[in-house]
Amino acid sequence: MQANFGNRLPKIGDSRTLSGKSLNRMGIVKNNNDLPQLDGSGPTMVDVARRAGVATSTVSRALANPERVNEKTRARINAAAHELGYTPNAAARNLRVGKSNTILIILPGSLHYGVSQVIPQVLQSINQALIRDGFNLMIANVARDADSERHILDLAFGGSVRGCISLSEQLPADGGRSLADLPLPIVSLLLDMSDASLPSVVTNDRQAVKEAAEELIALGHSRFFYISGPVGNYHDVERYAGLLEAAQAAGLSERDIVQSSPAASFQVGLEAGVRAADEFVQLAEKPTAAVAVSDDMAIGFVSRLQRLGWSVPDDVSVISFDGSPACEYYNPPLSTIVQPVAEMGAAAVRLLLERLDKADARDGTRLVIPSRLVHRGSVGRPKP
């Protein structure tokens, strides 16, 4: 039950000795100096300095380079800071040193269900890794509209951001400004943008699908249905390539892979899977195994197929990509290629932090963290 003096602070104090606020805080509002004063603007370094009987520069040193200040005074300063509940003002620090401690994560504007599944994990692992080094995490969606792009550019050009982790296929840009032009470290996560000189952390999309397809082939499958993502999408391209490579390595050809018509966007993955099933059941010569570019597409596919009276894996085996937890509890349990998203997030942070303040933060580094297929009931031998 503490009086709120926030709206009647003296406008001007004797700034040579005490700021108006400090004067109010230290002398008028409260006599007990041991608690932080909660008038909306906490104690500053001058308050700590005064209480410890030193200069502000000494306080600054004691906090930033403890070894460069006498042990005794350092103790006094720490005590004073603690008693006052002092927390350094980030804006002042950022302004003075010319940089911030904020990392921006750029999420694709249209969060499709597949990526939705992994985003919380990604955010958590990234945040955890950043906190350890004192960095903050800011979030941005790059949607179609100019507003969201401008927002990101303001953040970057306004010095609010020290580096970026991007999950988006393209970097924001408007008329005059482009993130690509700013000497700001940017790491791409999930998408390989090393060609564009963005260090990238990806999984082995192509190889993982190839290995999974090899297992299908070993089981006797020789004709495949590929449930496609959006046209030109990195994951779609890579994962299809993996399937094709496995087929070709086994002496099969591209004609042994039937592709569903492309998903309009990943956003409608579940629904795209349904439509793929509708296409599947109309095929004259049916593949015996389906490979879906994402778990949600597989779920939509299986769901519709079962409703139409087909059986998985008896009529068709299904494998997909992402590793959504729910796959294990589907009926049948869905085999899926699990991405180690937490590791990937942590790796992206590492790559990014290594490049902070480096003259040349952009390079073609490409860090691949392998995914692994989890075998479940959705896969079996083809019917004879």
Next chain:
Amino acid sequence: MQANFGNRLPKIGDSRTLSGKSLNRMGIVKNNNDLPQLDGSGPTMVDVARRAGVATSTVSRALANPERVNEKTRARINAAAHELGYTPNAAARNLRVGKSNTILIILPGSLHYGVSQVIPQVLQSINQALIRDGFNLMIANVARDADSERHILDLAFGGSVRGCISLSEQLPADGGRSLADLPLPIVSLLLDMSDASLPSVVTNDRQAVKEAAEELIALGHSRFFYISGPVGNYHDVERYAGLLEAAQAAGLSERDIVQSSPAASFQVGLEAGVRAADEFVQLAEKPTAAVAVSDDMAIGFVSRLQRLGWSVPDDVSVISFDGSPACEYYNPPLSTIVQPVAEMGAAAVRLLLERLDKADARDGTRLVIPSRLVHRGSVGRPKP
């Protein structure tokens, strides 16, 4: 292919006319003044002012209060700003005005699968609503460890944050400092914390479950299995209460509701559902309908039940809460109570923005946005 002068900037320039950096930027590095200079620290107001032939204060006004400056000069200033690619420095602005434009969202440290499902949507809706008013979104996880709590407190006490949206059951605090003590607007989302004077945006957990249970009762069900969340959890308490109220209103008693043993945490929702199924099949007198506190629990429950040879909804009807998109594609499709998370996120932003800079930002406002039951195949009449 532009030279990088970043590490050999003149240490000292004539500060009365040009800063060292500006001098470098304007005169030495490049003769073409029409493009933003990308030496890592963009053009400042003085650069814009010089180019437009006015004082910096006029530039400041032209940008913040366009109506208070002559149309002609304003045009010159805007042109100059655009040509230079000027973006205001956020740290300087924040320092000067004593506040930031950053909103912090506090996520529970242990993201259980259920909440995971809605987090991307929540983030997106919140972010979109914030951007419209020029605010940024920062993200924090409150985990068990002191580090993450301290991180949040540093953010708040360091003035980096203007307001919070919390999805967590408790506010971070360490020895001396507590978020609760800071006169910082905080809105609780999903959890009703209006008792603690945190304006809250929630759904009608209790009423929605009650209505759903009434429908089950109307179908003839009179004995229920409740798949519990963690002990004491707000959602668990409310949703169970809804079920109980419906039962009692129909002349049933608490003994007609069998509760599964509580989930260790929401984090293991899918697995908790599996364990609930194991308990269910061992009941002597079996309920004919199950109500799960979250979708993931329902999925785990149904999954296990089916594998044990039971049928949904023939042997037991199932209803759950959250509205995960995947429910529609389960087999059978799962009836679920859909939370309007996007609306709730937007509402939380509105409540928060209304309270910024208000003397008394804390109050018991409780905004309820109703959920609605979506009927699907997991519900039917009880077997005679």
Next chain:
DNA sequence: TTGTACGCGTTATCAA
């Protein structure tokens, strides 16, 4: 309508 002058809270430079 515009310009001058100052300070927000911090860190870095220099001198003591």
Next chain:
DNA sequence: TTGATAACGCGTACAA
């Protein structure tokens, strides 16, 4: 080892 002082870039009284 410590202290005085000058910026960092911007917003805002106040004066012109």
